[in-house]
Amino acid sequence: MKNIVLIGFMGVGKGSVAREVVKHSHYITVDTDDLIESMENKKIKTIFEEDGEKYFRNLEKNIAKWLESSVKNTLISTGGGFYKQENLKKIGTIVLLDSPFDEIIKRIKEHPNAAKKLKKRPLLKDLEKANKLYDERRSGYLKLADIVIDVTNKNPEMCSKELLKKVKKYGHKH
Ligand code: S3P
Numbered sequence: 064m065k066n067i068v069l070i071g072f073m074g075v076g077k078g079s080v081a082r083e084v085v086k087h088s089h090y091i092t093v094d095t096d097d098l099i100e101s102m103e104n105k106k107i108k109t110i111f112e113e114d115g116e117k118y119f120r121n122l123e124k125n126i127a128k129w130l131e132s133s134v135k136n137t138l139i140s141t142g143g144g145f146y147k148q149e150n151l152k153k154i155g156t157i158v159l160l161d162s163p164f165d166e167i168i169k170r171i172k173e174h175p176n177a178a179k180k181l182k183k184r185p186l187l188k189d190l191e192k193a194n195k196l197y198d199e200r201r202s203g204y205l206k207l208a209d210i211v212i213d214v215t216n217k218n219p220e221m222c223s224k225e226l227l228k229k230v231k232k233y234g235h236k237h
Pocket of ligand 1: 143144
């Protein structure tokens with residue numbers, strides 16, 4: 064089993080889909096934000112506030128190198144900006160969770176923990192800026208993706224089934 068690298072914009076449901084895939088497969092999952100938080104013993108929000116975004120991106124780079132050299136057979140869920148890592152393709156099969164910006168925001172706002180979800184993401188504080196960031200990133204996400212899953216109006220279980228099916232098909236071809 065090659066690693067699966069889940070990419071996509073903040074709030075698109077990478078974590079929820081990863082947890083669902085784990086329930087229906089033999090994959091173990093790790094999350095790049097969780098790895099960074101445990102290494103630094105700080106929340107992402109605090110790292111952004113105290114150390115700045117550049118420092119955070121450098122931590123992501125270290126994690127990317129480690130994933131490439133040391134992690135196998137794993138479903139890797141990533142932060143929304145992790146796709147910029149140069150060695151991304153070497154880490155595993157890239158799966159993009161895709162949805163229009165408005166749908167992503169709608170999904171977050173409908174969540175019972177909406178306030179917490181918005182608060183913990185520094186780059187979602189200003190929705191106008193976040194929308195711009197989305198527009199800047201989307202073509203990059205699409206270019207990198209081996210597999211694209213449109214998550215609009217689908218729950219995590221539906222997305223996870225689609226993911227496993229497409230990964231299997233992709234694996235036969237590559
Ligand atoms: C970021 C996304 C966040 C987190 C950090 C920066 C981004 O992860 O890594 O706040 O640049 O898009 P999620 O995509 O899990 O929210």
